[in-house]
Amino acid sequence: MSSNLLVLAAAAPAGGPPGWVQILPLVAMGVIFWLLVFRPQMKRQKEHQAKIASLQKGDRVVTAGGLVGKVVKLDDHYVDLDLGPGVKVKAVRSTIGDIIPPGGSTPAND
Numbered sequence: 001m002s003s004n005l006l007v008l009a010a011a012a013p014a015g016g017p018p019g020w021v022q023i024l025p026l027v028a029m030g031v032i033f034w035l036l037v038f039r040p041q042m043k044r045q046k047e048h049q050a051k052i053a054s055l056q057k058g059d060r061v062v063t064a065g066g067l068v069g070k071v072v073k074l075d076d077h078y079v080d081l082d083l084g085p086g087v088k089v090k091a092v093r094s095t096i097g098d099i100i101p102p103g104g105s106t107p108a109n110d
Contacts, residue, residue, distance in 0.1 A: 051099055055079065060100040063091055068100070 055061070059071045061081070069081030072088065079091050 052093055052096055055093070055096065055099070060102075061096050062098045062100060064095045064097045067091075 055071060055074060057071055057074060060068065061071060061079075062068050063081070067081070067083060067089070069083040069089070071079055072082045073080035075093070077093055079093050079096060081089050081091055083089060
């Protein structure tokens with residue numbers, strides 16, 4: 001009978017912190033992870049979508065594959081690019097990586 005009392009006394013809480021305090025570090029790590037990873041990624045994605053939406057005929061662009069060309073024709077999903085004399089390709093609009101500003105950089109050999 002006395003052993004049952006010892007087991008019950010050992011199982012009783014000793015006045016430690018409440019259960020929600022133990023979850024607090026996990027919540028804090030989640031918030032920090034969101035601030036450092038997800039939020040900047042969403043911001044970059046919105047900026048990229050705005051660039052793609054503002055494409056115009058005549059813009060010089062760089063594709064995700066590294067091709068540099070001039071926009072010849074725009075469609076809802078595709079872009080026709082002129083890569084050089086007699087070289088035209090069709091690219092998916094979302095694969096455009098960046099728009100090169102007019103008068104961008106000088107060639108490397110100058």
